Amino acid sequence: MSASQLSRKEKMLVHCAPIREERVDDRALRMALHRARKTAAFAVQQNFDAAAAALVQSIPIPEEITDWIPPDTFIASRRRWQKYAQNPAFLATGIAILVIAIVGIFQLVERLNRFPGEATARRLLTTASSTHSMMLDPVKTDAGALGDFFFMKHRLVRYDVPPEFAELKTIGCRVFDDEEGQRVAQVWVVEKKMQFFLFPAERDPRTGKAREFSGWRSIEQEHWAGAVKQDKGVCFMAALRGSPKDLAPYISKPKN
């Protein structure tokens, strides 16, 4: 085999061939050398380089240096993080920690968003998605006026629509028992075909006291969004088909 049979890239690599075999740590270079070893020119080059390298190793070291630095003194590289990162064990551990951290953060955020009565609110969101306005008793009034209606007709205490939604016009309403036997009031309003739900707040089984939370909490489920608020042991949820952004203008309104 002649040197001319090597490709241009192989020739380029062969010219840089390290003198010692153990210095060859590049795959392309190793392949090029494998092919080049069949050529006479490469053998001449290797002999030439080996002789020159031997000459360099014979450069005398001044006594001033050898006195100060013993011949077995080495420079060694500090292990860089890239080297650790390339280690499969470190890589696998790193990925596992990353995944655990992501899941942990996700669960933490989810837990922070949880509130007492969330399970009931989600169930009622499903109810909202399957309810038709025809199923409710027609009532045309302001939503804020229904608190008295629920008290008078169904003896539901404090089932009041919050001031943020009190001025909205209603189409109909109904009262029903949910799966857990809780009395739920449902109101349908004209605006954005929104539905309101009023239901008892979750209670502590030991003390029987309502578990409280402050402000509005958002939930989202199957293209339906809800904004939930608790007041004096009764939860109110405004639900509509859309995203929590659609409810944001209402709940950000200042209270009257």
Next chain:
Amino acid sequence: MLTSPRGRRLQIRRISSCDLREARNIPALGKEVRVAEEKQNLLQLYRFCFLMLANAAKAQEVFHATLREAAQLAAGSEAPRDRLWFFRNARWRCLEAGEQGLQAEDVDLKQDELADSAPSQIEKLEPQQFAVWISGAPEPQRTALALFYLDEFNYRELLSVTELKPPELSKLLCDGRRQFQAWLDAAFPATQT
């Protein structure tokens, strides 16, 4: 003054004993600068400086200055990140030291094909002669040849220290070999070998 085969005059200046004392007092320099998987004989750094400058005193000065800086960095908890740092640092110091003398002219030197007899021709040389020949090469060929013949670096490391692209390094080494062969042929004609 020495005159290199490339017509470059080299100035010689002795390192002061004060400099050496200062370097010797550096506390961080022990028997082992650091030992890990990739290690490199520290004395090769001196040989590199010698090849770059062809002057023992200057090489010693650059060697000490490089170690002094490494020790100072280590003392400030900023130890050099890799072993190539020593060679990069020494390279720039050598180039700076080389700037004080006359510069090599960029001339097209005669090139000969590598001969089978080259090893026997090289055997007749003194290390100083080889160093003078390498130190007379223009940059970056000088650095490429000095590092390559130190036989301490792999291909990637050579590219990293010389800051060259693969085709550039390849051409410089190939031309260097042929130019050195031509010089050998002139210094030791066939009848002598």
